[in-house]
Amino acid sequence: MKPTYTLTAVLCLSMTVASADIATSSEIASLEAGIVCAPDPIGSVPAPGTVAGTTHIIAEEPDFVSTTRQVPAVLGVGFGVKAQAVATGGLDGINMVLTHPKMGATNATMQTFATRISGSDPSLTFYQFDYSYELVLGTWEFTAMSGDQALYSVSFEVVDPRAVPQLANACGYLELLS
Numbered sequence: 001m002k003p004t005y006t007l008t009a010v011l012c013l014s015m016t017v018a019s020a021d022i023a024t025s026s027e028i029a030s031l032e033a034g035i036v037c038a039p040d041p042i043g044s045v046p047a048p049g050t051v052a053g054t055t056h057i058i059a060e061e062p063d064f065v066s067t068t069r070q071v072p073a074v075l076g077v078g079f080g081v082k083a084q085a086v087a088t089g090g091l092d093g094i095n096m097v098l099t100h101p102k103m104g105a106t107n108a109t110m111q112t113f114a115t116r117i118s119g120s121d122p123s124l125t126f127y128q129f130d131y132s133y134e135l136v137l138g139t140w141e142f143t144a145m146s147g148d149q150a151l152y153s154v155s156f157e158v159v160d161p162r163a164v165p166q167l168a169n170a171c172g173y174l175e176l177l178s
Contacts, residue, residue, distance in 0.1 A: 024152045030084045033154045034064030037171035038078040038128035049112035051104045061124040065170040072161035072168045073135040080126025090119035095145045101138035
């Protein structure tokens with residue numbers, strides 16, 4: 001998979017727990033998490049901290065097809081976070097840390113890539129399943145870091161697609177379950 005982003009950033013002072021698996025800092029004005037039907041990329045940028053080595057660039061951010069955090073392990077499905085910074089100018093230099101179960105030839109459990117969080121509109125940062133080696137079940141967590149400070153952290157549970165067939169169908173991938 002290639003982590004996908006359109007540009008996202010933020011600063012952090014303190015973290016407050018919004019639920020058992022979502023935490024945000026006071027520097028985040030809004031945050032929403034969910035599942036997307038992955039759009040076609042218009043390009044890519046180097047991301048040496050990822051298994052694929054690059055991240056996708058997209059022209060337009062897709063809407064969430066669901067705000068659940070149970071993600072079907074199906075190629076073409078994406079999941080992630082829309083966040084907006086309190087600072088109107090947004091925040092640059094954000095390091096996205098994605099942790100997940102072991103995957104790929106190196107059994108990677110963490111990937112990192114640079115992003116930005118806008119202060120004028122929510123910015124989407126998501127991961128989409130592009131390769132079969134990425135379809136590992138378990139907990140996946142996005143953590144946006146500004147230096148040593150966590151700005152937000154959101155967990156997703158990647159599950160067998162038969163557990164959530166309506167989500168695979170929402171992106172037109174139901175035939176992949178047979």
